[in-house]
Amino acid sequence: MALLGKPQGVFDLTDSDRCVGSYFSKRDVATILNVPLENLSQLPFRLHDGMEVIDERLLQKSWYRADIQDAPPAKKTSLDEVVLKAIIHAVYQDALVESQVPVARYQVDLKITVRGKTLFVEFDGPSHFSLSQYGFPKDIRVKKNRIQDSTGIELVNWPYWIQRCASNLRSLFEPNISGFGALWSTEVHFGMFVFEDSATIIETLTSRFNAVDGEGFGYFYGPNTRGRNNPQHPIVDEIRSGKRPREILIPKGYKVISRWLPTVLQ
Numbered sequence: 001m002a003l004l005g006k007p008q009g010v011f012d013l014t015d016s017d018r019c020v021g022s023y024f025s026k027r028d029v030a031t032i033l034n035v036p037l038e039n040l041s042q043l044p045f046r047l048h049d050g051m052e053v054i055d056e057r058l059l060q061k062s063w064y065r066a067d068i069q070d071a072p073p074a075k076k077t078s079l080d081e082v083v084l085k086a087i088i089h090a091v092y093q094d095a096l097v098e099s100q101v102p103v104a105r106y107q108v109d110l111k112i113t114v115r116g117k118t119l120f121v122e123f124d125g126p127s128h129f130s131l132s133q134y135g136f137p138k139d140i141r142v143k144k145n146r147i148q149d150s151t152g153i154e155l156v157n158w159p160y161w162i163q164r165c166a167s168n169l170r171s172l173f174e175p176n177i178s179g180f181g182a183l184w185s186t187e188v189h190f191g192m193f194v195f196e197d198s199a200t201i202i203e204t205l206t207s208r209f210n211a212v213d214g215e216g217f218g219y220f221y222g223p224n225t226r227g228r229n230n231p232q233h234p235i236v237d238e239i240r241s242g243k244r245p246r247e248i249l250i251p252k253g254y255k256v257i258s259r260w261l262p263t264v265l266q
Contacts, residue, residue, distance in 0.1 A: 161206070181209075221235070
């Protein structure tokens with residue numbers, strides 16, 4: 001999850017469908033980075049509901065600085081990638097996973113092979129959809145189409161509003177599985193996307209994970225939707241109190257406004 005605000009919720013690698021959040025337990029950090037617990041002693045863990053946890057932003061900074069002994073080198077890899085690798089190996093123990101794979105003059109985040117089926121996966125943070133320090137975003141469909149045309153292998157874009165969890169991974173390889181969307185503290189909202197067909201882009205990317213609810217996208221914002229321990233995004237109360245307009249949640253090119261709003265904002 002890129003560009004997070006104040007951390008909320010606790011992620012749990014052993015129950016990633018239900019447990020949504022920005023805090024990582026010491027146990028999970030050791031598993032995700034494949035290091036012994038004693039190598040994490042210098043990290044700023046804190047107690048949260050009786051558990052030692054760390055804000056994922058602080059974890060990523062320490063990892064990028066190479067402060068964690070024996071952790072894999074960060075290079076161009078994101079925390080999202082190593083988290084997904086841990087989920088992959090928990091769900092599909094025989095999966096083959098490659099990182100930062102050169103394809104058609106591009107680098108692709110992950111190449112995953114499960115039971116004979118191979119997919120490319122590209123993580124897309126907010127800068128792929130909205131203005132950022134990198135300027136106007138490029139259309140992710142150009143890279144996707146070029147890679148697919150040159151290899152015959154599907155490239156799946158994993159946008160930042162798609163939850164890091166087992167069901168979303170399984171939905172890519174098992175079409176009968178429904179995934180989840182989750183937005184718990186991102187500071188970049190759908191109404192900030194620059195593309196005129198942003199609503200169509202969001203619908204298309206989310207549908208690949210079978211994560212569009214019958215009511216639309218409102219369940220992304222929590223709290224505790226679809227049987228999960230997912231916190232409510234602070235933007236909900238900000239809109240209810242009049243501090244922010246609800247239009248910040250509504251992408252360009254939308255057709256039905258209710259599909260984009262939590263129930264309490266309709």
